[in-house]
Amino acid sequence: MYPGGNVIKVKPAVEASTAYGANDLVCIKTEIPNIVASRGGASLIRNISIYQDVTTDVDYAVLFFDNSTGIGAAINEATSNISDAEFKAAGCIGGVSFDGAAGGDNVGTGRFLYSQSNTVYAGLTSPLLVKAADGETSLWFVVITVGTGVTYGTTDGLQLTFNVEYIG
Secondary structure (H helix, E strand, C coil), rough: CCHHHHEEEECCCCCCCCCCCCCCEEECEEEEEECCCCCCCCEEEEEEEEEEECCCCCEEEEECCCCCCCCCCCCCEHHHHHCHHHHHCCEEEEEEEECCCCEEEECCCEEECCCCCCCCCCCCCCEEEEECCCCCEEEEEEEEECCCEEEEECCCCCCEEEEEEEEC
């Protein structure tokens, strides 16, 4: 593997030219391969950054899961459509919040957002300790809009970068 840690880039599929509303599921569960160094191991997600292909100040929640079971909602569907049983079966292990205005900058025709790790920002922050299920080196994530919506220009209009420290 990679001694000490890794930088992993993932582009989840999003719907282009379709308006997402507040609290919509942006992407289905998407795999983060090799986020832990050994099967069933643990890592510390030191930082997460998001690049979106639009300059809209969107707030996001990124939720992490230890299995690939569907979350119970489709892309561009309200997360209120997810039942308690579906969410529990999905294996949520944590999350990180993004404030599109306070934690983001316009870059070209897009916007770069970064996770906040200070006490001023009220939300889920990094670093985040994560552990893969037995036999796995991957985790899965979903992205949810919070408070406002967005319309992406392309189906690869979102890229997440995970800065990971392997710890076991």
